[in-house]
Each structure stands twice: as structure tokens, then as C-alpha cells.
Amino acid sequence: MTQSKIKELKQSLNSEFQLIHELCLYVLSASQRTELIRATLFTLHAFPSWIPLGYIFESPLLETLLNFFPMPSYRNLTLQCLTEVAALNFGDFYNAQHVKMYTIFMKLLQTMIPLNTNIPEAYAIGSCEEQAQFRVFGFYVSVYSLFVYPSCVYCLQHAIYAASFGNFVSDSGVLYSLVLFSGLSSPVSLA
Known part of the structure; x- marks a missing residue:
């Protein structure tokens, strides 16, 4: 078209x-x-x-x-x-409105997945439906993080890299959430 x-x-x-x-x-x-x-x-x-x-x-x-x-x-x-x-x-x-939507979403998500949850471990032992939910959560957080950090792909890559060594990364929950979901081993599928 x-x-x-x-x-x-x-x-x-x-x-x-x-x-x-x-x-x-x-x-x-x-x-x-x-x-x-x-x-x-x-x-x-x-x-x-x-x-x-x-x-x-x-x-x-x-x-x-x-x-x-x-x-x-x-x-x-x-x-x-x-x-x-x-x-x-x-x-x-x-x-x-965009930030408000994300803030409400993160509060709801934290009631379902507490901040101390080991996301890769929970993903590994979860049902197919739970794994799909983790992938969709991760996709949403990554899309939102590009809204917050549109010119800072390096920052996001660095945050993920730092988290792999156990460093705590947090910036209003955005980077921290992205890091938590980055440990998922399966490719993104919205099924």
C-alpha cells in the first residue's frame, strides 16, 4: 500500500x-x-x-x-x-500519559512478580503460558525503555552487561526491569 x-x-x-x-x-x-x-x-x-x-x-x-x-x-x-x-x-x-501508563503497569507487575524474583529461573520452571507472559513483559519493558532512553542504546547494552556480573542497576525501575528480563533464554515470541 x-x-x-x-x-x-x-x-x-x-x-x-x-x-x-x-x-x-x-x-x-x-x-x-x-x-x-x-x-x-x-x-x-x-x-x-x-x-x-x-x-x-x-x-x-x-x-x-x-x-x-x-x-x-x-x-x-x-x-x-x-x-x-x-x-x-x-x-x-x-x-x-505514557509515563503514567508505565508507572501503573510497573506497580501491577510488582504485585505479580516481586522485585527479588529471579526472572530467568522463574522463566525456566514456568509453564508455556507463564514463559509467554515473561517474554511479553520483557518486550513491553524493552519498548518502553527505548522511549525513556531513545539515544542511549549503549546504556541499555551496558546495563545488561553489568547485570550479568551481579551489579545492581536501577533507574526508576526501567533499566532494572530490562536487565531482569534480559536473562530469558528463549527468543521473543508473542504467542
């Missing part, structure tokens, strides 16, 4: 997106049907770059997604949605 066609389709979607947004929020807030909620999350995961940013950051969408994160049956899809949002290019305008 050409860039001009993509731009035209995005503009068309922007003008009609309010109804889609309302439907997604309604399903996520009112439905008790697991498959309908999963289908809605899957749809949101597939199209964040097409969603007008205001519908993501100026609505209760992120909070709604974060409410689904603690639920095991929705955790991976929810985190995949949040990862796609974290990867969006939105300039400085929505930085506060």
Missing part, C-alpha cells in the same frame, strides 16, 4: 473512529463474554497506529486496558496492546 493511500485511509478512519472507540470501550467495560473481550483486545492490538492518538491518551482506554492486565486470561493480549501503544511515535505531547 502506498503512503498516500495509507494517509487517505487513516484520515477516513479518523472521521469515523468515534463509534468504533465507543463500541470497544463498551465491550471492555460491560461485557462478561470472554471471547468478545479477547476479540476486542486483539483488534485493539492490531490497529493502534491507525487509532487517532486522542482516543488512546485522552480517553479511559489505557486505564481500561490496565484493569485487564491482572486477569490471566487477558494478560498477554492486554500487554501486547500496551506494547503497541508504547511503540507509537507521538512526540512530547502525550509523555505524561
